[in-house]
Amino acid sequence: MDLLDNLALGLGTALQPQNVLYCLLGVVLGTAVGVLPGIGPTATIAMLLPITFSLEPVAALIMLAGIYYGAQYGGSTTAILINLPGESSAAVTAIDGHEMALKGRAGPALATAALGSFFAGTVATVVLAVFAPPLARAALRFGPAEYFSLVVLGLLASIALARGSTLKALAMIVLGILLGTVGQDIYTGTPRFVFGVRELYGGLNFVSVAVGMFGVAEILRNLEDERARSVVVEKVKNLWPTREDLRRIVAPVLRATGLGSALGVLPGGGHVLAAFASYSVEKRVSKRPQEFGHGAIEGVAGPESANNAAAQTSFIPLLTLGLPAHPVMALMIGAFIIQGITPGPDVISEQPELFWGLIASMWIGNVLLVLLNLPLIGLWVRLLTVPYQVLFPAIIVFAAIGTFSLGFNPWHVYAIAFFGVLGYVLIKCGCEPAPLLLGFVLGPLLEENLRRALIISRGDPTVFVTRPISAALLALAIGALALAVLPAIRKRREVVFQEEPS
Amino acid sequence: MNGKRAVTDILAGLIFVAFGLAFAITSLSYQLGTPLRMGPGYFPLVLGGILVLLGLLIVGKGLIPGSGAEERLGSVPWRALVLIVAAVLFFGLTVRGLGLVPATAVTALLTALASYRTGILAAVAIAVGLTVLCVLVFVLALQLRLPLFGPWLPFSV
Numbered sequence: 001m002d003l004l005d006n007l008a009l010g011l012g013t014a015l016q017p018q019n020v021l022y023c024l025l026g027v028v029l030g031t032a033v034g035v036l037p038g039i040g041p042t043a044t045i046a047m048l049l050p051i052t053f054s055l056e057p058v059a060a061l062i063m064l065a066g067i068y069y070g071a072q073y074g075g076s077t078t079a080i081l082i083n084l085p086g087e088s089s090a091a092v093t094a095i096d097g098h099e100m101a102l103k104g105r106a107g108p109a110l111a112t113a114a115l116g117s118f119f120a121g122t123v124a125t126v127v128l129a130v131f132a133p134p135l136a137r138a139a140l141r142f143g144p145a146e147y148f149s150l151v152v153l154g155l156l157a158s159i160a161l162a163r164g165s166t167l168k169a170l171a172m173i174v175l176g177i178l179l180g181t182v183g184q185d186i187y188t189g190t191p192r193f194v195f196g197v198r199e200l201y202g203g204l205n206f207v208s209v210a211v212g213m214f215g216v217a218e219i220l221r222n223l224e225d226e227r228a229r230s231v232v233v234e235k236v237k238n239l240w241p242t243r244e245d246l247r248r249i250v251a252p253v254l255r256a257t258g259l260g261s262a263l264g265v266l267p268g269g270g271h272v273l274a275a276f277a278s279y280s281v282e283k284r285v286s287k288r289p290q291e292f293g294h295g296a297i298e299g300v301a302g303p304e305s306a307n308n309a310a311a312q313t314s315f316i317p318l319l320t321l322g323l324p325a326h327p328v329m330a331l332m333i334g335a336f337i338i339q340g341i342t343p344g345p346d347v348i349s350e351q352p353e354l355f356w357g358l359i360a361s362m363w364i365g366n367v368l369l370v371l372l373n374l375p376l377i378g379l380w381v382r383l384l385t386v387p388y389q390v391l392f393p394a395i396i397v398f399a400a401i402g403t404f405s406l407g408f409n410p411w412h413v414y415a416i417a418f419f420g421v422l423g424y425v426l427i428k429c430g431c432e433p434a435p436l437l438l439g440f441v442l443g444p445l446l447e448e449n450l451r452r453a454l455i456i457s458r459g460d461p462t463v464f465v466t467r468p469i470s471a472a473l474l475a476l477a478i479g480a481l482a483l484a485v486l487p488a489i490r491k492r493r494e495v496v497f498q499e500e501p502s
Numbered sequence: 503m504n505g506k507r508a509v510t511d512i513l514a515g516l517i518f519v520a521f522g523l524a525f526a527i528t529s530l531s532y533q534l535g536t537p538l539r540m541g542p543g544y545f546p547l548v549l550g551g552i553l554v555l556l557g558l559l560i561v562g563k564g565l566i567p568g569s570g571a572e573e574r575l576g577s578v579p580w581r582a583l584v585l586i587v588a589a590v591l592f593f594g595l596t597v598r599g600l601g602l603v604p605a606t607a608v609t610a611l612l613t614a615l616a617s618y619r620t621g622i623l624a625a626v627a628i629a630v631g632l633t634v635l636c637v638l639v640f641v642l643a644l645q646l647r648l649p650l651f652g653p654w655l656p657f658s659v
Contacts, residue, residue, distance in 0.1 A: 168560060
């Protein structure tokens with residue numbers, strides 16, 4: 001059985017002591033940033049990317065992945081205990097989880113979150129192991145036209161599932177692609193938009209973009225309104241759910257695992273969307289919908305399992321197509337590139353230890369997370385007493401040193417300030433930063449494949465619609481865009497309707 | 503009257519238009535090529551044009567009174583904005599010359615002062631603590647090849 005051999009190879013790699021150590025480091029860091037509001041996994045991974053340069057590729061990727069799914073666990077802890085979701089996907093958990101905590105059932109809520117996440121993470125890891133190889137084999141047959149269409153689909157689908165204005169998200173993508181063209185042109189070597197600065201010939205660094213847009217801009221947002229954060233946490237007792245609780249969470253966890261695994265593959269929303277979708281499904285199918293919002297354990301079990309499943313399966317498009325589903329995965333692309341590996345369909349066949357090791361490490365990481373989170377919950381909550389006034393200078397200083405160490409290029413540091421201010425202004429104007437980062441990472445891929453496809457087809461632009469796979473991907477992309485626009489149209493109609501009588 | 507328009511839309515739109523124009527106009531100075539063999543200027547020119555168009559649409563949406571939410575920009579933390587930008591630029595400018603320790607210390611100090619709730623003494627304490635931490639993490643643990651004190655100082659290490 002191929003799958004078993006592969007998983008054995010992966011476990012062999014992931015269980016090497018040094019890899020387990022980096023996995024542990026990753027999930028500990030991830031839990032910490034998940035607990036701490038004001039710093040998310042995107043900024044953390046961006047800050048730590050330069051550090052991973054000196055590690056082995058497997059160790060580096062295992063650690064970074066650990067930060068990502070570890071943050072899902074940490075985020076739910078604070079959501080339940082103090083109604084403060086440390087991570088956006090935990091916002092749903094806070095609804096019923098915090099109600100449970102108020103009723104003195106914080107322990108069962110935390111245990112449910114951890115157990116549900118663990119189960120979902122385990123299943124999603126298997127899903128990843130089963131579906132990734134055939135997808136990668138199919139992707140190997142993709143030519144430039146298909147890749148171009150695939151990137152277009154990835155970019156447009158990320159809008160459909162995101163919140164906020166479609167128009168602004170589109171503009172952010174285009175701006176991201178344009179910023180990605182800074183530097184030497186791949187075909188002719190002509191330096192573009194560098195204004196005579198030699199240090200910019202290699203292009204802007206995506207670490208600067210990510211740290212600026214997600215780190216600095218977020219800090220500025222938080223400094224708009226400085227309030228004292230008082231944290232009062234009661235001691236958590238009675239960790240274990242009752243038999244009745246366990247009976248009630250089985251079905252939601254199963255449904256959420258399926259839902260989360262499917263939604264995680266889609267670009268854009270990923271785990272956040274999965275958590276919201278699972279909550280509304282559970283509320284709809286429940287025999288006791290009136291309990292939702294007042295401490296229904298299903299409202300914790302569902303979203304928590306869903307976001308963890310989605311966090312794992314969002315690695316599928318990255319590992320098989322080299323396409324990131326959301327900003328964290330875009331940074332993972334960067335991590336691959338720093339290590340000299342181009343993420344895409346070749347990774348499975350050329351770097352099997354890396355591929356299967358990374359997948360197996362996710363399961364090990366999930367075990368570590370359950371072991372770390374339940375007994376040590378008090379320790380994590382203690383983290384919240386670290387004042388923000390100490391935290392944010394640390395983020396800025398680490399970001400500056402880390403980015404500088406990437407290429408000893410001061411322009412990468414200046415870029416942090418530029419993207420911090422740009423990101424802050426744009427976020428204040430209601431633009432989401434994620435599409436810009438996706439556009440920035442995928443832009444060069446888009447241009448390269450567009451130009452290559454047109455050269456191969458001798459300048460015939462119909463190549464994108466006459467090749468069946470490419471045409472299907474483009475049709476899906478248009479569908480995604482229509483999906484994004486339609487609800488807005490519908491809403492506008494409703495508004496018009498309501499205004500007519502007056 | 504002005505309050506009815508979405509300031510956020512207009513500002514965002516104008517930023518997009520400005521970036522689009524800047525990229526499109528600069529692209530014109532590069533070889534454009536043909537669709538068959540695109541030159542370096544082709545792709546950014548087209549995208550710059552699209553960005554201008556999207557920006558204008560967003561401005562237009564903001565100008566229609568009552569169309570969107572009447573969003574205001576809200577307060578801007580000017581002190582934090584200026585100090586953090588200055589701190590990051592300072593680091594980039596001086597890390598080679600002054601070395602890691604002085605550059606980090608000043609950057610941390612400026613950044614810490616960005617919060618209204620941090621006094622000068624607390625900021626100095628944060629700066630010292632962070633500098634020690636960064637030297638431990640980046641120089642001792644990660645073996646970053648950066649001088650602690652740079653050539654601009656009389657006692658470079």
